[in-house]
Amino acid sequence: MTQTRGDKEALLEVTDLRTHFATADGLVKAVDGVSLRIRPGKTLGVVGESGCGKSITALSIMRLIERPGRIVSGTIKFDGQDLINLPDDEMRDLRGNQISMIFQEPMTSLNPVYTCGDQIAETVARHSNVSRKAAMDRAVDMLSQVGIPDPKRRATEHPHQLSGGMRQRVMIAMALSTNPELLIADEPTTALDVTIQAQILELMKALRERNGMAIMLITHDLGVVAEMSDDVSVMYAGKVVEASDVITVFDKAHHPYSRGLLASIPRMGHRQERLEVINGVVPNPLNLPSGCLFKRRCPYAMPICDTKPPLREITPGHVSRCWLAPDGGKPELGEAPSAAEAEAAANTLTVANP
Amino acid sequence: MTEIRTPNTLTPPPPAGAAGIAEADTLVRVDNLVKHFEIRGGMLGVSTIGAVKAVDGVSLSVKRGEALGLVGESGCGKTTLGKVILRLLPATSGRVEMDGQVLFDIPAKGEKQRPAVYAGKEAMKKVRQNMQVVFQDPYASLNPRMSVGELVGEGPLVHGMTDKKEREALVRDMLSRVGLNQSHIHRYPHEFSGGQRQRIGIARALALHPDFIVCDEPVSALDVSIQSQVLNLLNDLQAEMGLTYLFIAHNLAVVEHISDRVGVMYLGKLVELANVDDIYANPRHPYSVALLSAVPEPDPHRRKKRIILKGDIPSPANPPSGCRFHTRCWLREQLGRPERCATEEPELRDLGAGQQSACHFAEEISSAAVESAVTTSAPVPTSTI
Numbered sequence: 001m002t003q004t005r006g007d008k009e010a011l012l013e014v015t016d017l018r019t020h021f022a023t024a025d026g027l028v029k030a031v032d033g034v035s036l037r038i039r040p041g042k043t044l045g046v047v048g049e050s051g052c053g054k055s056i057t058a059l060s061i062m063r064l065i066e067r068p069g070r071i072v073s074g075t076i077k078f079d080g081q082d083l084i085n086l087p088d089d090e091m092r093d094l095r096g097n098q099i100s101m102i103f104q105e106p107m108t109s110l111n112p113v114y115t116c117g118d119q120i121a122e123t124v125a126r127h128s129n130v131s132r133k134a135a136m137d138r139a140v141d142m143l144s145q146v147g148i149p150d151p152k153r154r155a156t157e158h159p160h161q162l163s164g165g166m167r168q169r170v171m172i173a174m175a176l177s178t179n180p181e182l183l184i185a186d187e188p189t190t191a192l193d194v195t196i197q198a199q200i201l202e203l204m205k206a207l208r209e210r211n212g213m214a215i216m217l218i219t220h221d222l223g224v225v226a227e228m229s230d231d232v233s234v235m236y237a238g239k240v241v242e243a244s245d246v247i248t249v250f251d252k253a254h255h256p257y258s259r260g261l262l263a264s265i266p267r268m269g270h271r272q273e274r275l276e277v278i279n280g281v282v283p284n285p286l287n288l289p290s291g292c293l294f295k296r297r298c299p300y301a302m303p304i305c306d307t308k309p310p311l312r313e314i315t316p317g318h319v320s321r322c323w324l325a326p327d328g329g330k331p332e333l334g335e336a337p338s339a340a341e342a343e344a345a346a347n348t349l350t351v352a353n354p
Numbered sequence: 355m356t357e358i359r360t361p362n363t364l365t366p367p368p369p370a371g372a373a374g375i376a377e378a379d380t381l382v383r384v385d386n387l388v389k390h391f392e393i394r395g396g397m398l399g400v401s402t403i404g405a406v407k408a409v410d411g412v413s414l415s416v417k418r419g420e421a422l423g424l425v426g427e428s429g430c431g432k433t434t435l436g437k438v439i440l441r442l443l444p445a446t447s448g449r450v451e452m453d454g455q456v457l458f459d460i461p462a463k464g465e466k467q468r469p470a471v472y473a474g475k476e477a478m479k480k481v482r483q484n485m486q487v488v489f490q491d492p493y494a495s496l497n498p499r500m501s502v503g504e505l506v507g508e509g510p511l512v513h514g515m516t517d518k519k520e521r522e523a524l525v526r527d528m529l530s531r532v533g534l535n536q537s538h539i540h541r542y543p544h545e546f547s548g549g550q551r552q553r554i555g556i557a558r559a560l561a562l563h564p565d566f567i568v569c570d571e572p573v574s575a576l577d578v579s580i581q582s583q584v585l586n587l588l589n590d591l592q593a594e595m596g597l598t599y600l601f602i603a604h605n606l607a608v609v610e611h612i613s614d615r616v617g618v619m620y621l622g623k624l625v626e627l628a629n630v631d632d633i634y635a636n637p638r639h640p641y642s643v644a645l646l647s648a649v650p651e652p653d654p655h656r657r658k659k660r661i662i663l664k665g666d667i668p669s670p671a672n673p674p675s676g677c678r679f680h681t682r683c684w685l686r687e688q689l690g691r692p693e694r695c696a697t698e699e700p701e702l703r704d705l706g707a708g709q710q711s712a713c714h715f716a717e718e719i720s721s722a723a724v725e726s727a728v729t730t731s732a733p734v735p736t737s738t739i
Contacts, residue, residue: 049577149665163666193427194604195663198648202662220578223650227657246654264582265652266611268634274589275582275611281547282577 010037010077011214012061012182017074019053019060028285030056030069032238035311036216038182038231043208043215045229045246047222047261051282053238054218058184061216062101063091079181097127100175104187106167110159116143117155120174127178142173147203165196169203176207183208186218201227222265226250234258237283237293240311244318254320254328256298292322300324304331381566381598382416382439382485387448388462389431389438393671406671408434410622411448413702418565421592421599423613423630425606425645429670430619432602436568439600440485441478453565455481483513486559490571492551496543502529502554503539509562528557531594533587549580556587560595568600573608585611606649610634615708618642621670621678624702628709638711640685643724659728676700677714684727685715 019031031053038044046054060071063083076083078099083091103109111119120139124130130138136155143151146169159167168188175183185204189197201224208215217228225232226246233243234255242255253259263276280297283289289296291306298305304323311319314326325331388411395403409431416422424432437443439450439457447462457478459471473481486509489495496505506525507515515521526536532553543551552572559567569588573581589612591597603609609616609630616633618626618641626639637643647660663682668674674681680695694714702712713719 049579165666193667194606194648195427195644196666197650198660199662201650202660221650222578222652226652226654227650229654250652250654261578262652264579266582266585266607267652268607268610268646268649271610271630274586277582277586278579279583281549281580 009040011040011079012036012038012216013075013077014057014061015075015077017057017060017076018072019056019065019069020072021069023068026286029238029288030285031060034074034235034238034240036233036240036243038214038216040181041208041212041214042230043217043228045225045232046216046218046235047220047225047232048235049220049282051237051285052235054235055186057235058101058186058216058218061184062095062099093127096123096175096180097178098180099182099184100178100180101184101186102168102171102175102188104190106164106171106191107159109171110167112159115156115158116162116170120155120170120177123174124177138177139173142177143170145207146170146173146176147199148173164192165199168192168196168200172200172203172207176211176213179211180213182214182216184216184218187220188217189224190219190221197224204228222262234261237285237288239293239321240319241294241321242319243311248315248318252318254314254318254324254326255294255322256300256324257294258320260297260299302330379418380415381418381453382600383449383451384415384435384439385413385449385451386462387412387435387438387450388446389434389443390446404671406669407622407673408670409438410673412619412622412624414617414624414627416566416598416600418598419592419596420614421601421612423609423616424600424602424619425604425609425616426619427604427645427667429621429667431622431670432619433570435619436487436570436600436602440487440568442487452481452485457481479513483509483562484564485566485568486562486564487568487570488552488555488559488572491575492548492555493543493575495555496551498543501540501542502534505543505554506557506561509558513562524561525557528561531560531591532557533583547580549576549583552576552584553587556584556591560591563595565596566598566600568602570602571604572601574603574605581608588612606634606646618645621668621673623678623712625679625712626710627702628711629707632707632709636709638705638709638716638719639679639713640683640719641679642711643719643727644684647724647728661724661727677712685713685718685723688723688727689715689718 014034014036017031017034021028021030034053034057036044048054059065061076061083065071071084117136117139120142121135124135124138125132140151140155143154148154148166148169162170189200192200219225229246232246232249233240234249234257235241236257242249242253242258249258250262253262260276260278264278266275278297283293292309295301295305302323309321309323311321314320323331387409389409390405390407392402393404393406394400412435426432434443438445441457445458445460447460449459450457455473455477456471457473461468461470503522503525506528507521510521510524525539529536529538534550534553543554546554573584576584585608592599601609601612613630616628616630617624618639620641626633626637626642633642634646637646644661644663651658661684665682668681676696676698677700680686683695686692686695700712700714702710704710705716
């Protein structure tokens with residue numbers, strides 16, 4: 001279905017998305033200018049630490065943001081349609097049908113008073129014109145496809161009767177029951193043990209290959225990202241700070257935050273005396289620094305960092321929100337450029353259109 | 355339970371057949387430790403209808419100055435083991451000795467009748483100065499109504515440091531050791547980030563200058579960039595203060611980074627124990643092999659094939675007979691399902707070079723065996739979509 005589309009064409013294109021929360025303490029700009037693109041059939045890994053806005057980005061795409069949150073601006077183009085301005089009923093038809101989502105905690109996302117089969121059948125019935133029985137057959141079929149043994153019996157069981165790994169399989173079965181073109185998976189394996197995580201990742205890979213669906217995989221685990229993704233976007237404090245294909249991000253990371261993240265994780269088989277660290281902590285969303293949001297923790301901080309860096313192209317297909325020169329060296333600017341000079345430089349540098 | 359106060363010199367020798375003669379450099383010795391949580395049921399909910407066998411016969415020793423890592427998946431009993439060693443939970447049976455002092459020695463069911471021995475209140479209080487714990491959740495493990503000074507200074511106060519000035523000096527010293535600002539002494543936990551709270555928890559554990567610290571998942575609640583800060587801190591403190599760690603975690607890369615030796619647990623049993631380099635390079639228990647192969651590596655060039663274990667971890671209330679891993683074991687499949695795995699419980703046995711494994715067929719693990727397990731266990735579901 002998606003094979004005819006060119007590789008360059010995006011299935012989902014998010015441009016300059018801003019989702020803000022008006023809290024009693026002030027305006028939290030949880031997502032503040034996020035741009036992403038997901039190619040049909042490909043997997044985009046979205047990496048970042050807690051509070052960087054990766055989950056809010058996903059919920060914005062699904063239009064599941066509730067008050068006091070609000071999508072302030074930006075466009076979300078899915079298959080040529082603008083999701084932000086789609087009427088509610090059309091969005092409901094699309095949600096769970098062409099775009100499905102699975103969450104981190106399978107227990108809280110399944111309804112405890114309905115059987116697993118009922119919950120999957122409900123999704124099927126909502127999006128296709130089939131009989132109750134056909135919907136239930138489809139539910140049992142889906143359960144067997146996600147590798148649940150004895151699916152007929154499991155379909156009659158309630159979520160509390162299943163283990164964590166099984167529940168996540170039920171979530172995946174439900175999400176895939178409508179053959180979505182895009183699956184948004186928000187930390188799908190974070191709550192699971194490592195051997196169960198391996199089962200779920202293998203399952204997602206197998207299903208991805210067979211259905212040709214695209215995946216937006218949100219995680220903080222760089223191992224999972226390296227394993228699953230074709231492309232990677234790194235987020236920090238509500239913004240995408242770096243994006244490229246997975247090999248480029250892991251081998252030639254440009255942004256000091258991405259480099260710091262990659263250097264700070266202990267790796268199996270590479271024992272080292274000390275781990276690299278990123279100093280300091282993530283800034284308070286109510287009190288963000290001016291200019292570059294990472295400058296207070298950045299080992300390369302320069303005077304120009306007081307001016308907001310644009311997301312610009314480093315090499316074709318590789319964007320980074322940092323003033324450093326593409327080779328990682330100091331930019332060709334004066335030692336301490338005035339604000340006006342920095343502004344001018346910002347305008348002359350290519351602002352990428354990711 | 356009656357407490358029998360036994361002076362240190364009168365404690366009986368360790369039961370024969372346990373981990374052997376005590377070495378001079380052993381700080382903590384654990385012999386055949388068992389912890390069962392009773393399941394109550396019946397009509398009035400008072401009769402015992404079963405037991406969750408959280409820890410079921412674990413023996414190990416922690417050498418002075420080392421970091422012993424303990425890995426395993428949720429429900430394998432690693433946290434319970436740590437708590438029972440510290441006597442934060444009463445043991446069902448078994449013996450723990452800390453720096454020559456027996457904390458408890460409780461005969462197992464069926465063992466020759468002898469009275470259970472517990473260290474007395476005074477002796478226990480003294481030992482507790484020497485063994486401390488850092489918990490997983492830096493939000494739940496700090497009392498929100500106590501200031502940092504009170505939290506870190508509570509241990510010294512309980513143990514007789516009544517002078518306020520002296521205590522404050524100690525707390526300030528501890529805060530600077532863990533990388534916190536001394537001026538934070540009057541602040542409360544909610545004013546700190548997760549990583550800083552974990553530093554407070556570490557300062558609290560250090561305040562009594564213990565030799566032995568149980569670190570129970572100390573970094574798993576922290577973000578990646580903060581995790582490395584805390585790991586470096588734990589490493590530095592160990593070198594500076596000569597600490598001995600029992601480091602409990604599920605993240606295998608973290609455990610490899612911090613540990614000298616590593617134990618792998620599965621369903622209440624220690625299934626493998628070896629030096630860190632040996633166990634990561636050459637695991638000798640099929641569960642360790644699968645566990646290590648399951649970890650996704652942060653390197654897109656090496657998307658490795660892995661051994662996918664079938665099914666879930668069985669319930670510790672009703673563990674499989676024989677070897678507890680036999681229901682999911684890839685090696686047993688390869689060997690044509692030998693009966694022995696299902697009937698005979700394997701002992702942790704020495705395979706040379708300090709590597710111990712509790713597998714009847716540990717010698718059969720080879721790179722060829724692992725290779726074929728990797729390629730045969732692809733769980734691709736049948737296609738009907």
